[in-house]
Structures are given as structure tokens and as C-alpha cells.
Amino acid sequence: MSKTVVTGLGVAAPTGLGLSEYWDTTLAGRSGIDRISRFDASSYPARLAGEITDFTAEEYLPNRLLPQTDRMTRLALVCADWAFEDSGIVPAEMPDYEAGVITASHAGGFEFGQNELRALWSKGGQYVSAYQSFAWFYAVNSGQISIRNGLRGPSSVVVSDQAGGVDAIAQARRQIRNGTRVVISGAVDASICPWGWVAQMAGGRLSTSEKPSRAYLPFDDDACGHIVGEGGALIVLEDAEHARERGTEVYGEIAGHASTMDPRPGSGREPTLQKAIERALVDAAATPDEIGVVFADAAAVPTLDQIEAEAITKVFGPRGVPVTAPKTMTGRLYSGAGPLDLTAAFLTMRDGVIPPTIGSSRSDRYDIDLVAGEPRTAAPGAALVLSRGQGGFNSAMVVRSGY
């Protein structure tokens, strides 16, 4: 079976626009979490977020695209441009049907939808934009990336809450195995608007802390929920042969994946994250020893942290592998989180340094080797990325530096 390698990365995160800015900030342990600036959040219990504050769509995209795109689509289009640029692939020069796009989405263009719902209910149906027919829906980023880059190959969109980004990349790998040469995949989410905020708060997992440095503390005794962020990453996946023929540099391989669904609460059955990890290792033909770092899902809800720490400990042994959560600097990016963690995993393997988890202190409750506070020098040849979604979704992906 042909191998799937990564040759391009494009990032938009609260900690940096573009790969190098994101990585420098991440290794320096600088947080992108602060008080919400986009709207007045003082009347809401949760008031902090990981916002991207320096993105001006007009700098990167033609004016005609602006009225028909939500913020998350603009960010995704720019990430896709950067990822292709990084890979050296000029999509327009690819033969027809040999390149596709598979993204994940969490809430679609929720802010666009908010504005049109407001027009509908305050003024009337005739004030709803024609673009509402597609600008908010979950498939919009795949559609727009396809159009901008002329991608006619197999394309798709998956939704599985925060696990979706990893599931999308797994689906992209399936298409490469089926013969598509190049698939750009990943996700960008952004729904920091009043309507999105109220819907997210209803999920019951947001931190209401007022202090950015103490608000999102996975695996800490003071864990009190998570902070919402915006952004994500798009990743160019390529058939290994195709990459070799082009003579291009490769970040590494998408080596293994598995996803599971937790049983219904109250069913008395065990959570399934551990099974996802074990199966992803089998899929990658990897032993636990080979994994040099785990990028944790890091829910920062004590029961969920416990489940994740136990799953890691059962597979790798007590403190058997370094565990990190650089998303403590960005907040949880929903479907953007997995692709951003995968990006960090490839850069970790390239540079031999594991980015830190900030804010959290090691807790005796969890028998994991948390990379807390400072980056750690290491030389992992393989990494495991975990992504869980509300509603029972678990997704685990193994990546390797070589191929």
C-alpha cells in the first residue's frame, strides 16, 4: 500500500499566522489567550478566548470573495495557500482529478449564519443574503478551497466535533491509498461571536476563569474547563512516490489512525480512547516504545483528564512517554485542533524539541510525564496525536518523521 507523506503545512492560530511565527511563539511558551476583543463578553460567564488578532483578509484574498465568506473560510483559504506554497506544489499544474481537498468542520460559518439569522428575524426573509445558501454550511471550506485551487479530485467534509480534524486527515489518507496523488486536508474553525459563544457555553465545558494564565489547565488539580480558540491548520498530504519523484522535502508520514465512539453515558461500559490508541499503533505497525511524544487532547475537565491520563498510562506505562498540550496557548480550536497538533508533532520531530504545556502544574492525580512550563529537548521519531470530541468521539493518529 502506498505511503502518505506530509509535504506542506499552513497554520493560522492565536499564537501566530504562518508556520514560523506559530512555532517560535509555541516554543517560547507565549499564550494567545486573552479577554475577548471581538464583542462585549462582560455579560457572559466565560470571557476569555484564543483570538487571532492580526489577520486582515484583504491582504491575502480578492475583494470579491469577502462578502461571500465567513471568517473561518477566509482563514482556511489562506492556510491552504500557505500549505501549498510550503509543499512546492502548484495545484493548477496538477493533472485533473489528481488532487482533492478534505476538511473537517465543527460549526460551519457560524458568524455568517448569526448575521443572516439576525437579518431574518429583525427585518425579514427578503433581507437574507444569497450567500447564506452556502457560506455557513459545513462543506464551504472544501468547496472554496477546491475552487480557488482547481482541485477536482475526491473531496469531502467530516464533522465529529473536536475529533473531526484528525478524522479528515485519515479520510485524506484513504484517498491517497486509492490513487489520488495529492490531498490538502485539515480544518480551520472560528465561531467567536455572541451566538457561537452562547452555543458553546451550553456545552458546559468552558472555563469561566478571568485570569488568562490560570484559565485552561489540563491535568492540573485546578482544571476548570477549557478556553475556546480559533484557527487550525491545513496540511498537504501526498503519495510518497509522488513526493519522491518531485524530489521534495518531507515532514514525515501519516502512519496510523483509529477512531472510536464512547458508549452512552450511564451504560456502564468503559470509555474507548485506549482502544483508539492501541488500534492506531497497530495500524502504524508501531510499538509503544517507538512513540516519543503524545500530543494530548487535554480537555481540562477532571473526569476527562482522568480518562485520557489512564489510557496513556495503560498503553505506555506510568510516566512512560512525554505528554504535552501546546493548545494551552491557543485554546481548543475544535476541528482545527487535531491538524494544528499534527503540525506541532512534525515540527517537534524536525527540530528535536517538544513544545510545552503552559499553566498546568504536574498533579499527583495523573501518572503522566507532562512537559510542563518549558520545552524539552528530545528526538522523537514518532508521535501520537489524540483528539476527542463532545459526544463521545475519539481519534488517535500516529505520525513518523521518516517514511
Add this chain to the structure above:
Amino acid sequence: MNRRVVVTGVGVTAPGGVGAKSFWGLIADGRTATRSLSFFDASSFRSQVAAEVDFDGDLLGLTPQEIRRMDRAAQFAVVTARESVTDSGLEFDAVDPNRIGVTIGSAVGATMGLDQEYRTVSDGGRLELVDHTYAVPHLYNYLTPGAFATEVAWATGAEGPSTVVSTGCTSGLDAIGYAAEIIREGSAEVMIAGATDAPISPITVACFDAIKATTPRNEDPEHASRPFDASRNGFVLGEGAAVFVLEELENARRRGAKIYAEVSGYATRSNAYHMTGLKSDGKEMAEAIRNALDEARLDPADIDYINAHGSGTRQNDRHETAAFKRSLGEHAYRAPVSSIKSMVGHSLGAIGSIEIAASVLAMANDVVPPTANLHTPDPECDLDYVPLTARDWKTDAVLSVGSGFGGFQSAVVLAEPHGRQR
């Protein structure tokens, strides 16, 4: 990758018929379920026609709490999944839950729930800073449609790979393609796969009004969906769900399951052209059809029936007619083609799966459902669209296609698994 995937259970919730049996009765009779939109006062909208499901969750076995926490589309999915599971006769308790997964397609998720909740928390659009104290506790389940896969998994005990596929109006085909691939690669033995949508809500009606995609034939709602007819002027918004049990062929044979059809080919391509527009040449859909036939190892001449996208917009009807000719050659003129959207409307992401249900039931009954309301074909649509009445027709292989916003073009080939050499 020698595993073959078959359909062993069918569930349908469609306008005019809850349950696969009454759905088939409707479309085999050529009756239409389109009517004047009744869910809300639509008098200020351009299009006031819809294909609505008469759905009573209580009667269909949902608990009060399930009804409270689920959007209408999730309710459809759960009820329909249960029907397909029962129909399959599969003892779910005898299968490792980790080997059962869920794939649910949906174009617009919990649109109805979001529309209603926004109205409340914004106090009718008056508040820009919407009031969280008025939000229902399960609003998060509306925020992201992953909840559809969760609800189906929790209703059926599945703990394997589960996700929602959301590719607009091809979601219902793509979900089946996705699930079949999960079985083929060995990540699951059984997949509960299908699609659901319940978009008949003011925000959806308004946005399709704005691009004149839906029909304004309000005075004659029962005959408003008129694919391939010269007088057609847009689609009729619908709702519904279809869910299947998919299994690996050998497992299904071993347990003596009733096998409706093999999911023998699937492909999707994008036109990379326009979010809502289609070029008239049908090139990318033709490419998807060719690839799906290749995967099924079938020739165009093997296709007995084409279940069309047939939405009833001029650009679609011409686009796919061209795609059939481009991919199937002369056989496009010989194979019967029909659009069940003429009877059950266009339920966006759900319809692809509902059309797969129509396709496997056509195979089971050797009857091709008709295109209702087709009296005067558009001269540019010159294929055999099976006007008005169903046709007795030996149907062993079906091509079902879909086309959607975002440029997605998908094709599924379903065939009798017996005797074919691979």
C-alpha cells in the same frame, strides 16, 4: 482489499411515508408528497411549497428526553436507524461494539433547532448580544451536527468509527461511500450509514428564495416538483432520512441475511468551478460515474436503471443529462432514468440516501419508480425519464448520482452481488 460491502437493512423516513414500506408504496404509485408549506407562516416567502414528513416521535418510539435533546433531523436519524437495524435481522449483541460504526450524512445539520433557538436568545433579532440565560441546555447539540452520529451510535450500541459526512447535497451518497470504505479497510464489520436533514425552516427557505433555487409554483403544490419537464422552475425543499445496515458480504451470507444490494462502486469529484453554479458539460459528474463503474467492474451497458439527481432546476437537469451521455455513451438513451424528487422533494443532504433506498427497493421489486409531473420534456433533456408511472423492469444494477453546492459530484453503483467475478 477484497472485502465486499452489502446492504442488509433499510430504514426510510420520507415525506408521504414513514418506514421503507410506505415510502416504496408512495414512489411506486407515482404519488407526490409535496404540499403547501405548513410548518410556519410562509406567506412572505417566494417559495411556499415543501415536502414535509408527518412525523410523531412519540409514536415512533422516541423517549421524551430523546425528543427534548434532539433536533428534528437527529430524531429522523435515530428512528430510521432503528428501522434499518430491525430490518437487518442482525443480532447486534453478538457483534463486538467496537466493530460497529456510524456514518451519517447531513448538509445543514440542526438548522431547524438553530433557527428557533436564535430567535429566542436574540429575542426576535432585537439583541445583538444574544442572551445565554434563554438558551436550552442541549443547544450545543445543535451547534455541531456530530451529535447525529453520536445519537445513532448511542441508540444502537455502536462504539466503532463514527462521524458525520457533510458535503452539501451529495452527503447522502458520500456517507455510504465513506462507510463502505471503513468496512473495506477492515476498521469495522458493520456500519450503520445513511443521511438525515430537516431544513424546512425560515432561514433555509429565505436563502433559497434569494438565489431563486426553489420553485414559486405555490398555487399547485402537488405538482410543483417537475424535474426534466420544460415547465420546471426550481426544486421543492424536503426533509427526511434513510439509514442502512452495511455489512461485509461473507459475514452477511454466513448469517443468512437478506441482501438488498452490494455497494459495488463509489466515486466523488469536484467541479472546482462555482459554489452554486454548474457548467452544462457535466464533465466532473461523468468522471465520477466512470470511476464508480470502474470500481464496480461494470460496463455502462450493465446499468439497468439510473436514479438521477433530478432536482428540477434547469441547470441541474441539463448538467446531469450531459453527464450521463458523456459517461455511458449510447447506453444513456437505453437505461431508464428517473427522479424521485418529483415526489418527495429535495431533502438536501438526506436525499442521496433516500435515493439509494429507492434504488435498492427498485432492485428488490424489479420496478423502476417514475418521474412524476413530467408531461412535456425539456427538448435538451432527451433521455427516457420514465414519466408519470412506474415501470416493471428487471433491475440488477443501479447508478445513483448527486450534485451539490460546493461543486461536489458523486456517483454510487449498487448491484446484485450474486455470481459476479472479481
